[in-house]
Structure formats: structure tokens, C-alpha cells
Amino acid sequence: MRSILSTAIAEIKFLLRNPPIIMLLSFAPIVYPFMYNSLYINKFETKLPIIVVDLDHSNQSRELCRKLDQAEQTSVCGVMSDLNDAQIFVSSNKANAVVVIPEGYEGNILRGEHVNLRAWINANRFLIAVDAGKGLSESLSSIASERLIAALEANGCTREQARNFSQPIMLRSEGMANTLECYGDYIIPVLLLLVLQQSLFSGAATASAGAGKHRRKFPSVAAPLIVIGRMFPYIALYSIYAALFFGFHYSLWGIPFDGSVTLLAALTVLNLCVMILAGFLLGSFCRSKLTALILTMFSSYPFLLFSGMAWPVSSMPPFWRIVSNIFPSAHYFPAAMELSRLNATFADVMPHFIALGIAFAVLMIALCVKYEMKAEPRLTG
Secondary structure, three states: HHHHHHHHHHHHHHOOHHHHHHHHHHHHHHHHHHHHHHOOOOOOOEEEEEEEEEEOHHHHHHHHHHHHHHHOOEHHHHHEEHHHHHHHHHHHHOEEEEEOOOOHHHHHHHHHOOOOEEEOOOOOOOHHHHHHHHHHHHHHHHHHHHHHHHHHHHOOHHHHHHHHHHHHOOOOOOOOOOOOOOOHHHHHHHHHHHHHHHHHHHHHHHHOOOHHHHHHHOOOOOOHHHHHHHHHHHHHHHHHHHHHHHHHHHHHHOOOOOOOOHHHHHHHHHHHHHHHHHHHHHOOEEOHHHHHHHHHOOOHHHHHHOOOOOOHHOOHHHHHHHHHHOOOOOHHHHHHHHHHHOOOOOHHHHHHHHHHHHHHHHHHHHHHHHHHHHOOOOOOO
């Protein structure tokens, strides 16, 4: 125990003598959550500009324009008579969609005949295109339902009967984790997890640059005790950050928490240990802090992409699905989201616990072997 404490104190003193590492371990976890998450504070995309090409110029077409303008997700920024001019607006990103009201629209509506509306949506920006399409669909569905109800009432149906006939089957869907069904409530927790993991990985690797120095400083102490002692300051610091992320930041950005604090804390501490060991091992192969920092910076995208948060792992090619298991984020990110948002049980996330436990054991053995060998660094920078 004394050996572990001595190693931990030595690591703290080392960190205090290296302000750049202290800045890396403090600036990113403290500043980045405010900076990144503030970009998504509105959470919803509202009043997306659209163009209406009105070829009918009737009361009914003007009523349709008014409905589209009043929708939560769309706003009519212009009414034109030429489709080519409207498409130029979309091509120059001045509008997100074009809706064409055909000639004879009002006549067909009044006669109860079928009407075909055409829409061009700028799909260059996928999320905006989805929201614009959703806004158009909801507005047009509402108008169609109102027209059908009016026609049924004219044929002698009561208001209630007309509503039932117009929508004989109604689907009421509710989001389980993302109750607002917005992109902000999805991406903010992912960014918090990424900042927590990557800043720790970079800090641990940078602090370990220069193989064998920790082993030479404690020649009589067993390698596992050196590793455990060095890990303590990082675990203590990042456990505080994790508590702030899941407590303070979830509350600040309005992210609902529904899960087991105990299981989430255990999973997070296990992942912190894995990332510390991974950083220590990578840094032990680097001769300079700059080399370690550059290598960990390049790891940010793989950690995010293979976590399954940007694209489902199940939809990746078989080879990359296998590769994704190597990355701790592929196990920690989905398990943390399930534990904090879906009230998952231990049985639900047990495979992720096992995978991180195996990663911890493998990295611990590899790092201890590296320390015992007193290997010289292989990379220069």
C-alpha cells in the first residue's frame, strides 16, 4: 500500500511540474462541454425556409401557403411563379425546399378530386432535409385530413364520425430516451462522453512519454503497483469530471437522466481505468510528449466512428464490425447511453462490462511487461 501511495504522490508531483499536461487534463473537460454543447442549445431546427411555386393563384393555394408558413418546422420565405427561379434559391442554400402548387389546385379540391403536389428538397444537408420533409408532410397531412372531414360532414356524418373515418388508424409514437425527438438531446451526451474519454487518453499518453522512466524511479517496486499508483490521480480527477458531466451538464442542457447511478459509476470508472492504461501503454512507446499528443489526437475520429454513435456497428461491413470491438468506446458509449437514458439493468449491459474488463486485464499485463522489460522507446518525434 505504501508503494502505491508513493507512486501516486510522485505522479501528482510530476503532473504539477508539467503545466501543459495539467492544461490538457483540465481545459478540455472543463471548457469543451460548454463550448461544444452550446452549439446545440436550441436542439430543434425550426422555421426552415422554403419556396412555394404557386401556379394556381387561388384562395385555396394561398391557404396552403399560410399553413406551410405556420408550421413549426417550415417558413415560407417566398412565393414565386417560376420553378427554375425557385430551384436557384435552393441551389444557393437560400431555401431548403420548393413546393409546387399545380394549376387547377382549387378546382380539384372543391370537386373532391385527387391533387398531386410536387416538392424538391435539398438533401445536401441530411438532417435539415429530414426536418424540412417532416414539416411538409405534417402540414399537408393536416390539410388533407381537414378537407376529408369537411367532405364527410357535408354527406351527413357527425364531426366525431368524420374524424374517425379520416384517420381510422392513428399511430401515437413517443421517444423512450430522446423524448423530444431532437438531434440536440442525442448529440450532447455523445460529445460529453467523447470529451471525457479523449482528454484522459491524451493526458495519460502525454504524461507517459519516455519508456522506462517510471520503472527506473521505483526499481524495487513491482510493476503492477507502479501502474496502480500512477492511475490513482487520473481516476480521482476524472471521476469528478464524470460526476459533473452526468449530473451538472445533463441538468444544464436539459438532458433527462433515467437509470442506475451505481451501475453507470461502475462502468465509467472501469472505462477510465481502460483509457488510462491505454494512454500509459501508448506513451511508453513515444520518446517525446509531442509524439504522444499527436497520436492520441488522430484517435478521436476512430473512437467516435467505431462507437456506433455516428453509424450503427451492425450496419458496418463484417471486417469493421470485428475491428470495432477493439475500441473501448464501442462498449462504453452504448452502455453509458443505455444506463443513463433507458434505465438499463446489469444484464442488459453485462457484455460491455465483460469486454471492458478483458481490455483492462490485457492492457495491465502488457504495460507491466513493458515496464519490466525496461524497453527503450521506438518512436521519435
